Amino acid sequence: MTRRILVFREISADQLDSLRADFEVDYLPHVTDADDPAFMDALSRAHGLVGASLKITPALLDQAPQLEAIASISVGYDNYPVDELTRRGILLCNTPDVLTETTADTGFLLIMSTARRAIELAELIKQGKWTESIGKSHFGTDVHGKTLGMVGMGRIGAAIARRGALGFGMKILYAKASPKPALDAELGAQHRELDQLLEEADIVCVTVPLTEETEKLIGAAEFARMKAGAIFVNVARGKVVDEAAMIAALKDGTLHAAGLDVFEKEPLPADSPLPHMANVVALPHIGSATHETRTAMAQRAIDNIRLALSGQRPLSPVNADDLNDG
Incomplete structure (x- = not known):
């Protein structure tokens, strides 16, 4: 048959x-x-x-x-x-395996474009509003030399961490993963409990799989623990994050900015405020889309x-x- x-x-x-x-x-x-x-x-x-x-x-x-x-x-x-x-x-x-490096590229794209406000400033030019030299109100923040906190350290998480450590001299912390002695040796990475990582990292990047244990892993309490001026990046699954809590943290300045490739509902609902927030870079789930x-x-x-x-x-x-x- x-x-x-x-x-x-x-x-x-x-x-x-x-x-x-x-x-x-x-x-x-x-x-x-x-x-x-x-x-x-x-x-x-x-x-x-x-x-x-x-x-x-x-x-x-x-x-x-x-x-x-x-x-x-x-x-x-x-x-x-x-x-x-x-x-x-x-x-x-x-x-x-086959999408690890491509998705890691997307993760680091979000880190870079969020930190340097690339999308926001590109729109400034498109709208014809670049009429004088860029001043402090449009400055971004450096990525090189900062502390990158990986929530999850599987294949994709390790690939993003490798880009940060070897390409940008970043200090690497990781949580919600077992200790990785080989990566610790290669990248100088350090294992942390989640709360510790959130308090120390300049940029927090989530790559954990979605399970019952990780659903809404990052919520209001976790955003409140992050450093002032912290950047949050999610290339995992939207439901790993309490989206309402994230939006509140972005609005009140608890969270400096967010780079997002995934959302609780996809495609993103028309009434979502995220695409209209200057401190958000939102992509239509393109992690592996090459x-x-x-x-x-x-x-x-x-x-x-x-x-x-x-x-x-x-x-x-x-x-x-x-x-x-x-």
Whole structure:
């Protein structure tokens, strides 16, 4: 029997052709709602899923009696009920490694553009308001030599820290991660408890995954602990931060500025004040959004689903060991 795959994220023509050579493929790259009739119809016949950005619920899994594996085109897998997938014997895969450096570039872009007020000052020129030499009211703050506090020190966190330490001579602190002796030696990084890090860092950058433990990890109390003039950057998940508390801290000056690639609700609601705040740099979740990286992520997902449906271990499984234990 030829296996059937539902692809619900855009992939290249060559990648689609390679899948069609071995599988029956339902290609729905522009689906934004799992209740879409075409998606539900294809899901009912699918042995494998390849895609991202749709919330997969137990109720949806009930409509997929033949499903054996899911290859998410993402590192994060908070859109998937991992325990439920494991219980049903469904293998979940993700795409670590291939987007690490690109996402770290985005993180450091936010650090630089927020500290130096790049977007705000570029708008000054666009609006024809640059009529005299820039004075103190438009000065930014240096990045080199400052203290960078990483909340999370996985692959992406370490890559951002490496840019800061080796490229900008920054002191690196990290929390919400186990001690990393190799990084301590390489970068001079120092492990801290979260409260200590918040009190010491000039720039706080969040890269932890979204879990029950990290949801709203950074709230009003945490913002209040940050140094006067601190900059906050989030390239993790929007729900790791209490967004209302962050907005309040930005408005009252508790927090100097924020660089954000992720939000509690995406796309950002039209009534959100964040895009209109001069001390905020807001990006539309572009962490891995380059041609090279998105192509590589899709290819990793394709390789994962191909291996999974042939009974082999995928390159980057999430719950394979738990399935084997069961």
